[in-house]
Amino acid sequence: MLDTLNFSKATLLPVNGVDLEVFEAGRKNGGRPIVLCHGWPEHAYSWRHQVPPLVAAGYHVIVPNQRGYGNSSRPDEVMAYDIEHLTGDLVALLDHYGYQDATFVGHDWGAAVVWGLALLHPSRVDKLINLSLPYQERGEAPWIEFLEQIxxxxxxxxxxxxQPGVADAILDKNAAHFLRNLYRKNVPLRAPEPGMAMINLAKAETALGEPVMSDHELAVYISAFEKSGFTGGINWYRNLDRNWHLLGDVDPIVRQPTLMIYGDQDVIPKFEKLADFVPNVDIVSLDCGHWIQEEKPEETNQTVLNWLARQSAT
Incomplete structure (x- = not known):
């Protein structure tokens, strides 16, 4: 299905001790790499609207299914999904193509990995564009410990x-139902329900709001997760405290030119101190929820292309 959207056939690339399923387009634009990094529970397919205009603008577009997703490797060990491994995969991907650096674009967890890449491997990041998830200040307490308190x-x-394994099993059993209920927009505000939100979504009989994508598009996600399961992606969350420790001695300032795109209806809050940690940031907000590049593809594309053009002109 991706082939019809200016993707070549996926290639399994051996990098950093795993195989990554990688889609690419615009190889003729070699020398101008841009790497698109999906979030949870997403897929390379989430960038389908962005690939053709980026190719038309002269970019070599590289879109991996990151470890744990699609047909990429799904290591059993939880620690295999920490920020060192996830950013190491992207560095190895650049090495495979012979690029010293690239522009990286991330959404949701993909944004977290791109932020981490800029901190751990700054020489490999030329520019970065992140959607939904702003830079996360490290703080004094490990992230899971802090979130549990709050x-x-x-x-x-x-x-x-x-509760490792509990949500995984429920989501795996109800993959189609969960994804159909999750990928919604214009969801009305309401008081939080008791219980765990993702498990509630997997079991909810009625989906709120409007679908983000067509049934045909959603089927790509459902097929992928029915094959892969959800544990690989969930293991990214199980490394948050480990990541907190791994980033302890790292310079916390991201110095590359950065574009941050928020969804005004997103449940993820904006970070008021973003410019303190990312001094070269431009901030744009779109009238949408969490699934920014799918809810507002044209606006997202125009925002990204305009920003990239301005950066090239300076």
Whole structure:
């Protein structure tokens, strides 16, 4: 299905001790790499709207299914999904193509990995564009410990860590139902339900709001997760405290030119101190929810292309 959207056939590339399923387009534009990094529970397919205009603008577009997703490797060890491994995969991907650096674009967890890449391997990041998830200040307490204190044991980040395997099994059993209920937009505000939000979504009989994508598009996600399961992606969450420790001695300032795109209806809050940690940041907000590049593809594309053009002109 990706082939019809200016993707070549996926290639399994051996990098950093795993195989990554990588889609690419615009190889003729060699020398101008841009790497698109999906979030949870997403897929390379989430960038389908962005690939053709980026190729038309002269970019070599590289879109991996990151470890744990699609047909990429799914290591059993939880620590195999920490920020060192996830960023190491992207560095090895650049090495495979012979690039010293690239522009990296991330959404949701993909944004977290791109932020981490800029901190751990700054020489490999030329520019970065992140959607939904702003830079996360490290703070004094490990992230899961902090979130448990603030949001409680049922918050899904905490639940994934404190009750390993429980949510995985429920999501795996209800993959189609969960994804159909999750990928919604214009969801009306309401009081939080008791229990764990992702498990509630997997079991909810009625989906709120409007679908983000067509049934045809959603089928790509459903097929992928029915094959891969959700544990690989959830294991990214199970490394948050480990990542907190791994980043302890790292310079916390991201100095590359950066574009941060928020969704005004997103549940993820904006970070008021973003410019303190990312001094070369431009900030744009779109009238949408969490699934920015799928809810507002044209606006996202125009925002990204305009920003990239301005950066090239300076």
């Amino acid at each position: 949001l409680g044991s049922d918050y899904y980040f905490v639940h994934f860590n404190r």
